[in-house]
Amino acid sequence: MSSLENNFREIIPYTPGEQPQFKDKVKLNTKENPYPPSPKVMNKMLDYNELKLYPDPTAEELISAIADYHGVSKDMVFAGVGSDDVLATSFMAFFNSGKPILFPDITYAFYDVWANLFKIPFTKCPLNDNFKIEKEDYYRENGGIVFPNPNAPTGILMPLSQLEDILSHNRDVVVIVDEAYIDFGGESAIPLLNKYDNLVIVQTFSKSRSMAGMRIGYAIAGKRLIKELNTVKYSYNSYTLNYPSIKLGKLAIEDDEYFKNTVSKIINTRERVKKELSDLGFSGTESMSNFLFVTHKNIMAKDIFGALKEKHIFVRYFDKPRIDNYLRITIGTDDEMDKLIAFLKEYINK
Numbered sequence: 418m419s420s421l422e423n424n425f426r427e428i429i430p431y432t433p434g435e436q437p438q439f440k441d442k443v444k445l446n447t448k449e450n451p452y453p454p455s456p457k458v459m460n461k462m463l464d465y466n467e468l469k470l471y472p473d474p475t476a477e478e479l480i481s482a483i484a485d486y487h488g489v490s491k492d493m494v495f496a497g498v499g500s501d502d503v504l505a506t507s508f509m510a511f512f513n514s515g516k517p518i519l520f521p522d523i524t525y526a527f528y529d530v531w532a533n534l535f536k537i538p539f540t541k542c543p544l545n546d547n548f549k550i551e552k553e554d555y556y557r558e559n560g561g562i563v564f565p566n567p568n569a570p571t572g573i574l575m576p577l578s579q580l581e582d583i584l585s586h587n588r589d590v591v592v593i594v595d596e597a598y599i600d601f602g603g604e605s606a607i608p609l610l611n612k613y614d615n616l617v618i619v620q621t622f623s624k625s626r627s628m629a630g631m632r633i634g635y636a637i638a639g640k641r642l643i644k645e646l647n648t649v650k651y652s653y654n655s656y657t658l659n660y661p662s663i664k665l666g667k668l669a670i671e672d673d674e675y676f677k678n679t680v681s682k683i684i685n686t687r688e689r690v691k692k693e694l695s696d697l698g699f700s701g702t703e704s705m706s707n708f709l710f711v712t713h714k715n716i717m718a719k720d721i722f723g724a725l726k727e728k729h730i731f732v733r734y735f736d737k738p739r740i741d742n743y744l745r746i747t748i749g750t751d752d753e754m755d756k757l758i759a760f761l762k763e764y765i766n767k
């Protein structure tokens with residue numbers, strides 16, 4: 418190694434899903450919402466003259482709208498550049514005891530990347546054979562806990578009673594519940610904030626609000642924890658949210674009717690496609706998210722993934738222990754899902 422390289426950070430980064438550029442693609446690989454953002458967002462003309470100024474560092478307008486929506490006070494909300502930014506800031510703010518933090522072995526692949534980046538020790542708790550989180554695994558001594566609910570890439574939802582058991586066994590550490598997919602059939606842990614001052618709930622505009630390209634995520638927690646998140650934020654970048662995100666994010670969260678409508682369309686499509694895939698010999702988890710996690714009884718997931726890709730139908734395949742015979746399929750529009758099913762029918766019956 419050269420002496421220059423001795424100065425570098427050695428880290429294996431997260432690999433984001435592919436963003437293929439073909440015009441004719443069916444893109445079901447990165448859990449985006451197939452529907453456009455609210456018409457209130459689409460029809461908004463921004464004052465581009467504002468771009469010459471720095472944005473409001475407190476993102477007050479957006480934070481107020483998020484707080485109103487969830488019925489909490491403004492000092493219980495922290496916003497960032499997608500929930501990735503909010504989660505990374507939370508890792509920096511709350512996982513400093515030197516004790517290992519805990520998260521599932523099969524989960525959002527960014528957790529171990531951040532832990533390594535910030536030099537946080539960690540222990541992975543294996544999901545059981547049904548890909549469920551075993552709450553007792555989280556009763557040991559630890560430096561904090563993080564997991565998605567529903568989990569990714571399994572889509573499995575943990576009931577709130579179990580989540581509360583984990584919280585009550587961990588009063589002295591911060592428990593982060595990543596609710597990126599909670600709107601697709603789950604119940605948020607927000608009401609538990611009244612009881613647990615160690616709880617941080619993270620949500621995003623990227624999935625249920627069709628705003629992945631805008632990069633808006635947020636945390637809801639007791640004000641003591643939100644203050645800590647702001648301390649870390651103002652220690653590395655005061656202007657995380659840009660002017661369009663603040664303005665358009667506010668409009669998106671205010672349009673509850675559009676949000677509910679889009680989410681229910683996705684849930685209906687998910688349930689229909691689940692049945693159609695099962696008729697084709699697929700089985701999978703009981704996903705409560707905007708994606709399905711499935712395996713086929715005869716054909717290897719990797720082969721199906723490759724065959725779909727050749728037809729420009731993109732799904733996600735993870736070459737990782739325990740899940741290397743599964744596909745994660747994002748729920749698209751009905752038309753997109755029909756294309757997927759039509760191709761699979763032909764491919765499987767060949």
Ligand code: PMP
Nearest residue numbers: 499500501525565597621623634
């Ligand atoms: N948490 C989970 C579980 C995710 O799957 C994702 C999406 N990759 C995120 C957080 C981050 O989403 P975003 O930064 O777009 O809010």
